[in-house]
Amino acid sequence: MSSPQLLRKKAPAPTPASTLPANTTDTADTTNTADAVMTAPTRSASDAACAPTRGTSSDDLDRAAHAAVAAWTGGLSPASMVLAWLDWAMHLTVSPGKQLDLATAALVAPAVQARGTPPAARRTPPDPRFAAAEWEAWPFRLYRDAFLLAQQWWEHASTGVPGVEAHHEDLVRFWARQWLDACSPGNFFATNPSAQKALIDSGGGIAIQGAQHWLEDFADMASRLRGGRPVHPSAWRPGHEVACTRGRVIWRNELCELLQYEPATSQVTREPVLIVPSWIMKYYILDLQPKDSLVKYLVDEGHTVFMVSWRNPGAADRDLALDDYLKRGLLAALFEVHARCGEPVHATGYCLGGTLLAIAAAALARDGKADLLRTVTLLAAQTDFSEPGELGLFIDASELAALDALMWQQGYLDGSQMAATFQLLNARDLIWSRMMSEYMLGRRSKPNDLMAWNADTTRMPYRMHSEYLTKLFLNNDLAEGRYCVDGQPVALPDIDAPAFVVGTERDHVSPWPSVYKLHLFTHNALTFVLTSGGHNAGIVSEPGHPGRHYRCATREPDAPYRSRQEFFEQTPSIDGSWWPCWSDWLRAHSTGQVSARQLDPALEPAPGRYVLES
Template identity: 70%
Template structure:
């Protein structure tokens, strides 16, 4: 079906009001906002009050736990036998050089202290669980900063490299440090330099297609078919707005979008605009109505009104779940054929380490910081994720690039990860408050158009993917969708992390997955039972998903060609700094 090309260049949509929620009159508290923003900027968005409350809770309860204190004192003075205290699978100490004295003594002493602090910060009677997690996390972060692997004189691998290279590793490391400092300074000033060898439209995001629709919030891309026939129902991908969509369209060999096109699907994807301060009042439901649902309607109009296979990744999956519940509530369920959620949470009661700093005090600090700027900057968000996984993302890099003088070999996934995005003030504030803090979606309080939506109304078959080492959307949290729906639901747990587990193309070494399907109305099976009982399948979950999509489709039609467009893929928004 031929559609007229649509482009709306109007400003960002006017914010909506939902369920009569009162908006805070920030003008009455401008001075407070400014003061909170100043503190938040100094602490990188963390709340000193929240951290102090957690520490006081732990310290006061520990002080009135003499038995616990006696155990800790005994452990601190006990003469431990020689050898490692914990299994030596810690990658920081995996080199054989750590087996030699005195480096083995440095390692063992550090591991003993690490274990002691783990015991000290957990299992204290009366401490709030959230506070216990915060204190334990902060203690681990401080200890990781002082690991012997981080210092040249206590790291045998670094010393051996210095001897072999006559100190050239330190010269190279200093050069890397200066380059990174300059790059950070450039980005902090809002200037964008694309130094990566991977550039969208050049060697990543090169699946042939066109921009067929655009408004002030997003672009809609349609990809050119590579098969003579395609599944009757088109497929719409909804990426997260905290990432650029081309994580799903990297190089040809690991592009999920190219794979789906080759499997015989008419593929569309949303490419979100990278907003600035002008979008500060754009809310979460604006992303729903003017973004996802507007693009959804355009896809159906371009495909003769067929129902849609909808796919959401990360926060895009959360938004898709809201959209599916909204369509069901409004009598439009037939427009949606299936729902696929990739590493997407819908219940936020167990969000993993990301939830350590999601409480009222922490959100007040972050909210003030965003109010001052009008958005949350990508560099600020990246710093938060680095903190959550500092051992791998910070200290391992310090050792490799600055002490050993080795530059990490650039990869398409690393380049995409560095291509950060921003988030409007209101949208991110609503997301953190309504979903993370209050869990409104899972508990039936989230409203669209002034009325609540319920995930239990979703009747379409669902395919839900979690990843084993996900720091952003822990799979045990993703699995909770089983408690909120009653439909046919296939759950897949795949190897890898939040990104690498999804970008898991056929032929990728070391990949495996578990799969189980819950029948409509079937009783609940616990997360541990799923993990223990589901068979491990070697290979990529993409193959399993493609078969599932084919089973849920109603036949094939002639391939839908993309005759013209507003521009070639990957479009204009993905290139915005």
């Protein structure tokens, strides 16, 4: 904690707020304003870890070779997979006890099944793929039970082999699961009794419907691969059915737009709320339909709300860096909000936007600018990446070399490529079960606003995403005090603003135990909320949503650390949405109310231009 403090040098004062453009919606020279907040000091030899690295022609040759391989594997590293399997196989070879256990399981289980005794695999929670009564008929129950036994055997085989490196064990178990899910008897018409019954009951109609669905999806995929728009446009259009909270674009540069929403009350909280979403997503995840819009909820609660809307980059933006997103994005928007309202800001970051906000807050505190922030709210955002959850399967040096080469060749990571990774993490439901339902049974999933948003993908600039994956995910530089802004490291313990941190119970992107780790990096007041749902649905959890619950506890300044298990066991579950809890917290950390801040009606209306770009 002391090391970053010893390296500090006082930054020059920021550009006065009065010099900022008052009401511009065109590209403005705002980069200097943000840069004034963080001005690079003279580097010393001790800052070598913060110095940028430069590629050579031989590096480019290596990248080209890696990119050629990655193009065939979808950005996955064959070397990483092979090394994992070799590690597992070689250690299994010299583990006779484990071999004996596996051989016994392979011989005994089929004998038990032949006698009609339910296999052990069926005593676990029931698999929804085999919930239909038709699976109890012969011979389909044999197919099902054999599959469940194989699944159980591979789970035992891929874990607990002495000497296997933990990451390799996770990879072997993951790829074994992918192979098994692909071979499930439910995926094939000849071994799926539900599909056969549905075909007979429909008089062959589901076959026609399934074929039609396949042709529609194929045409849609072909259009996307050619760079065109979807064949079947979404019924959820930003500015119409979604992203329709009334507001204006008050500022724009080449990287992002800043939206301000029209007040719904005559009085508003004095300190405004600035929301910074992840650049991996379109911002309107937080402004879907009026009934489940977090933006509208905050406006109706009497808050002045600003939102960052990131531009969707292309190949020409390949050299945009993470530092650009910090200075020309988050900090520039923060300075603009502060200039317009004249008050410190309730800064809020979602997912990677929250990670970027943590970096910004630490850098502002380091340079004596902490008074720009009233509070910091992090929604499903990691600051320590040592436990990244299932995404860690795709984070090692070999995987990142392959992905880096692919992005280097394209200039960006395409949203569809990133979506494929998330689909692999839950292939059973997102790939195989969907294919069975839509193509074999002829059932078309009815889209909703969240699904439409999920399909509205974005791209990641090569340099920025490479820096993010390497510095934050692989090296964990932020948590370990090596992440640099303006050539000097930033430290999370320097953040002294009160924090409100939200984790979600079923988050595969930002697992809540990882989000909870911010407790280890601050001794200031920290309110932690654990809510039901996943990375998206847990955050979009409006009042009245059935089945929602949350836990909330505040760690007072300098209070001792409480483990996440203790938090979970000792904090009672509260039915309902966590949104009112957060709104009350924002109000409690504000300094009263002022007259509502009105917008110039001549400004461009929300949702602006950038969110509409494909």
